[in-house]
Amino acid sequence: YECEKPWIPWLLPTIVLANIIIFVLMMYTNNCPKNNKGSKGKCVARYLGRFSFQPTKENPLFGPSSNTMDKWGALQWSKVVHGKQGWRFITCLWLHGGLIHLFANVFSFVFIGIRHEQQFGYVRVGVIYLLSGFGGGILSSLFMQHTTTVGASGALFGLIGAMCSEFLTNWTIYTYKVTAVITFISIIVLNLAVGVLPHIDNFANIGGFFTGFLLGFVLLFRPQSGWIKPQHRPAGAAVIPKYKPYQYVFCVIAVLLLIVGFGMGLLLVFKGANGNKHCSWCHHLTCAPTSKWPCGY
Template sequence: MFVAVNIAVFIVVMYVNDCPKKTRGLEGSCVAKFLHRFSFQPLKENPLFGPSSDTLEKMGALERNKVVHGHQGWRLVSCIWLHAGVIHVLTNVLSLIFIGIRLEQEFGFVRVGIIYLVSGFGGSILSALFIQQNISVGASGALFGLLGAMLSELLTNWTIYANKIAALFTLVIIIAINLAVGLLPHVDNFAHIGGFISGFLLGFVLLLRPQFGWAENRHSPADARVKSKHKAYQYVFLLAAAVLLIVGFTLGLVTLFKGKSGSDHCSWCHYLNCVPTSRWKCQN
């Protein structure tokens, strides 16, 4: 369902963008003109084969000033469904299929959907706290939330897995590589980090499994049953994660709508979003 929504929203955005009308008489021409009003902005303007930044802003891209001073908090959610171009939307859709199908098969659409949406929202909050000038769009924060949930699900259900060390190592490597890519310019790594943390905590709350043997033995005689459906450490993780989620989202939203910047409290955090080199500069 989320795959279809992301694609449908992108089509609507391209319809609204109407490149031929906007570029008429201007330098540069639309890409794929045979698509008429669905054609893409000139590659010099948008190399991802997509709409203009003005269109994205109009349709609900995340922009700190509009959220904080324009009282447009809805952008914290709307930006999750927007994408900068065909390459962007295809990358996210394929990632969603790859990550989401496995989780949905095991835990159902509702729980995975909650993680996806709340993680995207969490990513938007952290992004708005630290990125002052640029607009931000995309479902990457929500996708990182699913990765975070996969990690916490593995940890909280540790005792029921075989080859758990190999699974943990593989998952950590995948997460690390994706976060490292976020250090490149023009990538909103704060959304990735915020989404990952949100999903990681939500996984402890929503993705608990009964301990090994509980389902099979619950109708057995009392002395042969597994006494508890879940282990004590699972409840500890759940409670701690729930508290951290509530506190984190509350502090984040209060700080944001007071107009404060995350950089005021963390002078080095901008390096989490982009690391400057001799080849590129970073701008937050």
């Protein structure tokens, strides 16, 4: 089909810049030298003054304290459910647990998100980003009920999930299929590996991925290979349908699953359901306990 003119990406670069600025401001308010009580060690990189990091035993990601993240709007189940602070589903997307977390997300945004925006525009990418982050927050709230979590990883994984479903739906128009698959796997492995550290939420990653995967079937399917706009079609040329039947089927199924998933998820969250009661090992997916840091299950 005829290639569309690439969009000029501005939304995701702006989000990346905003995340960096917010992290700097959060570290400024954290002020480890003043607020650290010393029970878990000394501040890291004290030469940075109030921008120095919490002791690695408390936060191995080189970032602020849990208390600071909470003040800035981190996701915390008790405050969402009992404190009626549903806005934390959104604010947590703009926060990061530390430099390692921030750099991993920025790297992924550059290699995944900006390409998405170039191809599909800021509206569709923005919708996927926000809804995936929200979907990740819902799954997180069902499993992470005693910890404070932050990060745009759920939204980022939503973009990865959307990219995967878009790849499956539009398989016939891709040239470098192996390269695309390797890129997907590399980004997913990197972010899941970072996700086993404290304050990073792999449940949000998983929830965001599946939300984005379904949204990709709805928002990112493209005309099949060989389709030509009617005004450009040569006389007597065979008429090729713009979309294949399976693309419509996937779209309808995805919409239904999204409606059911969001509805049931929110209902369970505000009823106080705890997913760990039905999965005794699931908490290990989001934090690997070591002698260097606690997980706070």
